[in-house]
Amino acid sequence: MVPGFADIIAAQARIAPYAVRTPLVESWQLNAITGGRVFLKLEILQRTGSFKFRGACNRLVMIPESERAKGVVAFSSGNHAQGVAAAARLFGMPALIVMPSDAPRPKIEGTRALGAEIVEYDRLRDDREAIAAKLCAERGAVLVKPFDDAGIIAGQGTTGLEIAEDAARFGVNLDEVLSPCSGGGLVSGLALALKGAGSTARVHSVEPDNFDGMKRSLEAGARVQAPGGKLSIADALMAPIPGVLVFELAKDVLAPGFAVSDAELERAVAFAAQTLKLLVEPGGAAALAALLAGRVDVKGKAAALILSGGNAEFAQIAEMARKFSA
Amino acid sequence: MVPGFADIIAAQARIAPYAVRTPLVESWQLNAITGGRVFLKLEILQRTGSFKFRGACNRLVMIPESERAKGVVAFSSGNHAQGVAAAARLFGMPALIVMPSDAPRPKIEGTRALGAEIVEYDRLRDDREAIAAKLCAERGAVLVKPFDDAGIIAGQGTTGLEIAEDAARFGVNLDEVLSPCSGGGLVSGLALALKGAGSTARVHSVEPDNFDGMKRSLEAGARVQAPGGKLSIADALMAPIPGVLVFELAKDVLAPGFAVSDAELERAVAFAAQTLKLLVEPGGAAALAALLAGRVDVKGKAAALILSGGNAEFAQIAEMARKFSA
Numbered sequence: 001m002v003p004g005f006a007d008i009i010a011a012q013a014r015i016a017p018y019a020v021r022t023p024l025v026e027s028w029q030l031n032a033i034t035g036g037r038v039f040l041k042l043e044i045l046q047r048t049g050s051f052k053f054r055g056a057c058n059r060l061v062m063i064p065e066s067e068r069a070k071g072v073v074a075f076s077s078g079n080h081a082q083g084v085a086a087a088a089r090l091f092g093m094p095a096l097i098v099m100p101s102d103a104p105r106p107k108i109e110g111t112r113a114l115g116a117e118i119v120e121y122d123r124l125r126d127d128r129e130a131i132a133a134k135l136c137a138e139r140g141a142v143l144v145k146p147f148d149d150a151g152i153i154a155g156q157g158t159t160g161l162e163i164a165e166d167a168a169r170f171g172v173n174l175d176e177v178l179s180p181c182s183g184g185g186l187v188s189g190l191a192l193a194l195k196g197a198g199s200t201a202r203v204h205s206v207e208p209d210n211f212d213g214m215k216r217s218l219e220a221g222a223r224v225q226a227p228g229g230k231l232s233i234a235d236a237l238m239a240p241i242p243g244v245l246v247f248e249l250a251k252d253v254l255a256p257g258f259a260v261s262d263a264e265l266e267r268a269v270a271f272a273a274q275t276l277k278l279l280v281e282p283g284g285a286a287a288l289a290a291l292l293a294g295r296v297d298v299k300g301k302a303a304a305l306i307l308s309g310g311n312a313e314f315a316q317i318a319e320m321a322r323k324f325s326a
Numbered sequence: 327m328v329p330g331f332a333d334i335i336a337a338q339a340r341i342a343p344y345a346v347r348t349p350l351v352e353s354w355q356l357n358a359i360t361g362g363r364v365f366l367k368l369e370i371l372q373r374t375g376s377f378k379f380r381g382a383c384n385r386l387v388m389i390p391e392s393e394r395a396k397g398v399v400a401f402s403s404g405n406h407a408q409g410v411a412a413a414a415r416l417f418g419m420p421a422l423i424v425m426p427s428d429a430p431r432p433k434i435e436g437t438r439a440l441g442a443e444i445v446e447y448d449r450l451r452d453d454r455e456a457i458a459a460k461l462c463a464e465r466g467a468v469l470v471k472p473f474d475d476a477g478i479i480a481g482q483g484t485t486g487l488e489i490a491e492d493a494a495r496f497g498v499n500l501d502e503v504l505s506p507c508s509g510g511g512l513v514s515g516l517a518l519a520l521k522g523a524g525s526t527a528r529v530h531s532v533e534p535d536n537f538d539g540m541k542r543s544l545e546a547g548a549r550v551q552a553p554g555g556k557l558s559i560a561d562a563l564m565a566p567i568p569g570v571l572v573f574e575l576a577k578d579v580l581a582p583g584f585a586v587s588d589a590e591l592e593r594a595v596a597f598a599a600q601t602l603k604l605l606v607e608p609g610g611a612a613a614l615a616a617l618l619a620g621r622v623d624v625k626g627k628a629a630a631l632i633l634s635g636g637n638a639e640f641a642q643i644a645e646m647a648r649k650f651s652a
Contacts, residue, residue, distance in 0.1 A: 021496070023349030028373040044603045047354040170347070277370045277605040277636035310603035314651070318644040325640065 002248045005196030007154035008189065011058040012161055018057050018090055019158070020046050024166035024304065029275050034291070036298035037172060041163055043308030044280055048110065050236075050309025051156055051186055052076075052083030052146075058155030059144050060087040068093050070140040075099075075128040077235050078107025079309045080146040085114035096141065098132045104235060104281075106311050123231075147183030148243025156186040160193025163304055167199070174201040175301040178287035180308065181205035181214045181257065183239040184246035190306070191253035201304070202255035204296065206286040208232035208265065213241040214250065215257030223247050233262045236283030236309065258296070260289040268292055270324035272307070273317055281312035328574045331522030333480035334515065337384040338487050344383050344416055345484070346372050350492035350630065355601050360617070362624035363498060367489055369634030370606055374436065376562075376635025377482055377512055378402075378409030378472075384481030385470050386413040394419050396466040401425075401454040403561050404433025405635045406472040411440035422467065424458045430561060430607075432637050449557075473509030474569025482512040486519025489630055493525070500527040501627040504613035506634065507531035507540045507583065509565040510572035516632070517579035527630070528581035530622065532612040534558035534591065539567040540576065541583030549573050559588045562609030562635065584621040591615045596650035598633070599643055607638035 022042050030038035047053045060072065071094030074084040081097040088095035095116040099108060100123035112118055119135065121128050136143045145152060167174050177194065179187040184205065191203035205214040211234075213226040225241045232238055242250060260268075265282045268289035272280040280288070287305040290296065296303070348368050356364035373379045386398065397420030400410040407423040414421035421442040425434060426449035438444055445461065447454050462469045471478060493500050503520065505513040510531065517529035531540040537560075539552040551567045558564055568576060586594075591608045594615035598606040606614070613631040616622065622629070 020352055020354055023351050023368070025349050025368070025371050026346055027371075028346055042349070042351070045351050045353075049603065273605060274640050277375065279599060279603040279605065314600055314644070314647050318640070318647075321640050321644075 001150050002245055003150040003154040003192070005192060007150060008157040008161060008193045008196065011154040012158045014061045015054055015057045015155060015158060018047070019054055021162065022046050024163055026170070027276065030291070034298045036300060037302045038291070038298060039167070039304040041159060041304055041306045043159060043306055044278060044284060044310030046308065048082040048086045049311045050079040050083065050284065051159055052079040053086055054158050055152035055155030055185060056080065056083035056144060057087040059149065059151040060091055060093065062151050063142055067142060071095060072144045073132050073136045073139070073141045074144040074146070075132040076146055077238070078103045078111065079236050079311060081107065081111040081116070082114060082311070084144050085111045085116035089115050096135055098128050098135070104311065104313060106313055110311060147185030148245050150245060153185045153189040153246065153249065157189025157193040159186065159306065160190030161197060163190070164194055164197035164199055167304070172302045174199055174304050176296055176298055176303040177201045177203045178206055178290055178296065178303065179203065179306040180237060180283055180286035181207050182237040184214050184242040184250055186306070188246050188250040188253060192249060195253055203253065204255050205257035206290040207257065207259050208234045208237050208286070209259045209261050211238050211240055212257065212259035213239065215259050217242050217247055218251065218254055218257050221251065234265055234283035234286060236281065237286060258290045260286055260293060264289040264293045266320045267324055269317055269320045273321045274325070278307065279310050279312070279317055280307050281309055284309045327476050328571055329476040329480040329518070331518060333476060334483040334487060334519045334522065337480040338484045340387045341380055341383045341481060341484060344373070345380055347488065348372050350489055352496070353602065356617070360624045362626060363628040364617070364624060365493070365630040367485060367630055367632045369485060369632055370604060370610060370636030372634065374408035374412045375637045376405040376409065376610065377485055378405040379412055380484050381478035381481030381511060382406065382409035382413040382470060385475060385477040386417055386419065388477050389468055393468060397421060398470045399458050399462045399465065399467045400470045400472070401458040402472055403564065404429045404437065405562050405637060407433065407437040407442070408440060410470050411437050411442035415441050422461055424454050424461070430637065430639060432639055436637065473511030474571050476571060479511045479515040479572065479575065483515025483519040485512065485632065486516030487523060489516065490520055490523035490525055493630070498628045500525055500630050502622055502624055502629040503527045503529045504532055504616055504622065504629065505529065505632040506563060506609055506612035507533050508563040510540050510568040510576055512632070514572050514576040514579060518575060521579055529579065530581050531583035532616040533583065533585050534560045534563050534612070535585045535587050537564050537566055538583065538585035539565065541585050543568050543573055544577065544580055544583050547577065560591055560609035560612060562607065563612060584616045586612055586615040586619060590619045592646045593650055594618055595643055595646045599647045600651070604633060605636050605638070605643055606633050607635055610635045
């Protein structure tokens with residue numbers, strides 16, 4: 001079932017006691033560069049360092065008390081993993097997470113530190129969904145999908161409600177909103193929320209080159225698989241095709257998508273660190289990368305970018321910053 | 327003349343078109359560490375990377391049109407410099423800044439990039455106030471003091487109004503507020519603002535060891551010079567004694583002050599980068615350093631920390647992060 005605006009309102013009430021109400025802040029630096037007004041949604045400051053906690057928390061609250069003891073299973077390259085692990089710990093549920101063995105160390109360690117059990121798999125060889133389904137069946141646990149689930153989409157959509165509230169406080173009507181996109185739960189959920197809140201903003205997905213399934217699907221009017229291939233530095237954004245439920249929603253609420261190169265992502269990570277003073281992982285910087293690369297002209301307009309997540313190794317960001325230092 | 331609450335309200339209206347309305351965000355990580363609710367005022371996101379723009383902007387707006395052509399002169403180790411330069415550029419005024427030759431490169435470059443003329447001096451040998459006074463007299467320019475001025479204090483105090491507004495939105499009564507302190511314009515202004523807004527929070531200055539003039543003065547009940555000596559890594563916090571006007575206000579509105587060591591400052595900078603995902607310069611991390619070092623127990627309480635500024639070289643922060651990495 002595709003979620004509606006009411007589901008996002010309900011999710012907001014459910015997660016409010018647990019999730020961080022993250023700020024929207026105007027960037028004087030990006031205003032100067034673009035000639036527009038650019039606002040940043042600092043979702044790197046969310047619990048576990050990414051928006052993923054919102055969906056996981058909403059989904060887990062929806063599990064009836066009687067089914068909680070058997071726990072949850074999820075598959076994730078790291079941010080959904082930490083979101084699910086953190087929510088499970090809050091509700092006293094066991095969590096088992098299927099993670100690629102090449103996931104960034106802070107994501108694996110962060111997930112383990114939250115008390116989750118981790119099963120590693122080979123990103124290129126193994127079928128993570130099959131592994132997760134088997135483990136789920138063995139334990140009688142609930143599978144918490146990373147994006148193709150109404151509860152997850154509604155949870156991620158709460159970012160859009162907050163953006164709408166904060167834009168109103170600033171007295172701003174947003175014209176363009178850019179969001180990182182992997183399976184599409186965040187971007188479609190937040191577009192639904194903005195629309196429901198009366199915003200006329202155009203909401204754009206931003207994906208890595210070759211993993212731009214949402215962009216291609218929106219262009220085709222039907223779900224299309226991106227070619228994939230060489231791994232992107234945006235380890236969080238490598239879903240090759242949007243979810244079924246996600247696309248059912250996305251096709252009605254999204255403006256055309258964008259794709260960015262690894263070099264554009266690296267430049268955005270370096271810019272965030274050196275200029276904005278914010279540490280953002282490559283996938284989390286996708287929206288910023290699209291803006292800096294000129295995919296959208298916001299001169300004289302108001303735009304909001306989602307910055308999420310922040311779970312990169314500091315050394316990796318430092319390396320990118322060095323590459324782009326003056 | 328010591329400023330009153332009405333001056334801060336007036337400053338807020340004056341600077342609103344130019345200054346960033348910076349966010350207050352709850353830190354889930356610091357909540358977990360302290361057992362309290364810890365909110366961060368992200369003044370690193372202010373125009374020019376520190377709160378200093380607020381005071382400079384308010385002060386420059388107060389200069390009559392007829393006196394603006396001759397420009398302004400300021401002395402500063404870097405953050406006030408950038409604040410004054412940015413405000414001067416906005417109002418089309420020439421700015422001349424007297425800066426120590428050992429000021430961090432991003433601060434000197436940032437000031438120059440804002441169109442200011444820079445005169446360097448030797449921090450240990452020269453009298454910067456005398457140099458600035460002479461230049462001021464030669465040009466007929468207005469001297470914009472870094473802290474001991476009612477317009478400056480009122481401008482910095484606008485941070486306190488915003489904290490009070492945002493705390494109310496969160497439904498929180500703040501118990502403790504910690505702020506970096508050099509000459510004391512920020513901490514005394516924000517304490518006045520919080521008090522005027524009805525808050526009963528205890529507001530604490532945080533200074534580097536040996537440059538803790540405010541702490542010593544509050545203890546003595548009169549302005550006392552700190553010993554100084556070896557330079558602190560907090561280049562922005564090396565005023566050895568609070569301003570005259572500042573202390574007149576501070577003695578009525580501040581709770582006891584804290585002092586922190588260079589090692590505690592470094593640890594806070596590293597923690598901000600690695601855990602909070604925020605790049606904060608050593609002086610800007612003073613309040614966080616005091617919290618992490620246990621100077622105040624916020625268990626079961628609500629606290630706000632000012633994080634400002636963010637104008638360190640990335641490599642310097644990277645070095646501190648390396649030192650404290652697991």
